[in-house]
Amino acid sequence: MIGQKISDKIKPIIGLVLFLFCIPSIILAQQNLETANQALRYSRYSRISLKIIPVEESNRTFLLQMTVEKIEEDIEFGSYEFYYGVVSSFQEPLTDQNLIRLNSQDIIRDTDYHYYFEKRVTVPESQQMAIALIKAVDTRQGDEYFYHMDLISPFIFGQSNFGVYYEDKIPFDQNFLIQNEPIEFKGRGIVNLHTFFYPNTFDVPMPPMEIRPAPVPREVKVEYQGSFLANLPKAFAGEGYYFIQSDTNSTQGVMLKTVHDIFPRVKDYDEMVDMVTYISTRREHELLKEAADKKIALDQYWYTLTKDTVSAKKLIKEYFKQIEFANILFTDFKEGWKTDRGMVYTVMGPPNEVYFRQDSESWSYGTPDSISKITFTFARVKNILTPSFYTLNRSRALQPEWFKSITLWRNAQMVF
Known part of the structure; x- marks a missing residue:
């Protein structure tokens, strides 16, 4: 009887303890812009590409122009769920309260290459930061795509008032x-x-x-x-x-x-010489730049690296495919391959994990439990020309994995 009474008293305590232990896991499970892995934004195999272009209509009212590029052929609208919203920080949970579903009736224009939505939002005067986002979920395999853009933040000079x-x-x-x-x-x-x-x-x-x-x-x-x-x-x-x-x-x-008119692809042999700098020795690159006939010099360069014509063709195809993607993804006032993110993307390939904070973007390569996992962190810099200007936090600790990737390239063994 006494044991039963004690047990009755303990039960509520045990329940409270279990509840308290559950709180952190519930909080951790809530997705926000900091915890969302946005690697699909840079994948070579993404099926769609999202973008938000804000137009400022008044002091705190913005027209959100949201485009969905149709990379996948014969895309069906019903294969995706689309959401948009405005949050006040990168830590604010993404919930049903701040994410609104976009239906087919919301499509402003449906072309061979795009779905286009637009929504007007007003940011309260009391809100110091505002970040617009669009999210897409591939209902067939659960892939999640994100794109976000600051409306009001310390990193922008204001939005354009024209489209x-x-x-x-x-x-x-x-x-x-x-x-x-x-x-x-x-x-x-x-x-x-x-x-x-x-x-x-x-x-x-x-x-x-x-x-x-x-x-x-x-x-x-x-x-x-x-x-x-x-x-x-x-x-x-x-x-x-x-x-x-x-x-x-x-x-x-x-x-x-x-x-130029064939961008993001390489234009000519002079440009190709510039682009191989990432996987060349200094002497190799100097000789290529000095060569009177760049085509002959490049042919010899690729063959010298691989000692095999088939491997050389594979290397050329893969390397310049990376350059093309870097140009598409990271061009700002520089060509994409010349930016810090474009350089890392070209040599290391698409990252396995991409995480954003208000002031930075980090890329990780390797599985979460991998011994050789490496992370590149890019600091966000305020720039009048673009709200997405990032510079790499350089470190000598990055050298081993960097040289390892270059060696794989030079042996035609880099695979994505």
Whole structure:
């Protein structure tokens, strides 16, 4: 009887203890932008690609232009669930309360290449940060795709108050624009837009283990090219990057990187010589640059590495496929392969894990329990031209795995 009474008293205590132990696991299970693995954003086998382009309509009201690029052929809308929302931090849980389902009725435009949604959101005056996100779930295999974009944060100078569109009226969602390819700018009451052209070229980034500061250009060339009317097709002839503004006294605007007509692929043998720097010795690269006939020199270079024509062709195909993906994914005012993220992506391949924080992005290679797991961390830097400018935190500790990957490339054994 006494034992029964004691047992009755203990039961509530045990229940409370179990509940308290369960709280951390429940919290950990709640997904947020910091805990979501966004590796599919950079995968070579992604079926779709998401993008948000915000247009500022007033102080705290934004039109979210959300595009879904159809990478998968013969895509069916019902194969995916789409959600969007605005959160106040990277730690805020993504729940049914702040993620809203997008249905087929929400599609503004459905083309051969895109689904296009748009939603208007207003951020409360009391909210100091606002991050818009779109999420897609592949219902066939459970893959989750994410894309987020700051609306209000310490890392942006403000959103543009006009939109940029392809000829089919889909918002311009690429990181680059082919020279002389027309696009259209639209805004509310905007008549003239101002054009600043930067005909600049950039050096290849320093390797991950090089901790000396990179050289900084003494000056950046800029040419004011006048104004043009919005709501009419507009093309840009120069190769470099343009900054378009409605108000030259503000920091708001749109940056467009203009590129040659077969970008993101390699243009010619001179460009190919530049691009092999990541897997070449300094002497090899100097000889390639000095060669009178770049094609003959490159043919000899690839064959010398592999000692086999079939392996050489495989190496060329894989390496420049990586360059192409780096250009698609990471082009900003630099070509994608010349950015820090593009360099790491080219040499190391698509990361197994990608995690974002407000001020950084980290990539990990290898399984979570792998002995040789390596992580690259990119610090986010505030930049007037792009809200997604990242620089690699360089360290000598990265050298062993970096050289290991280069050796695999040079032996034509790199496989993704």
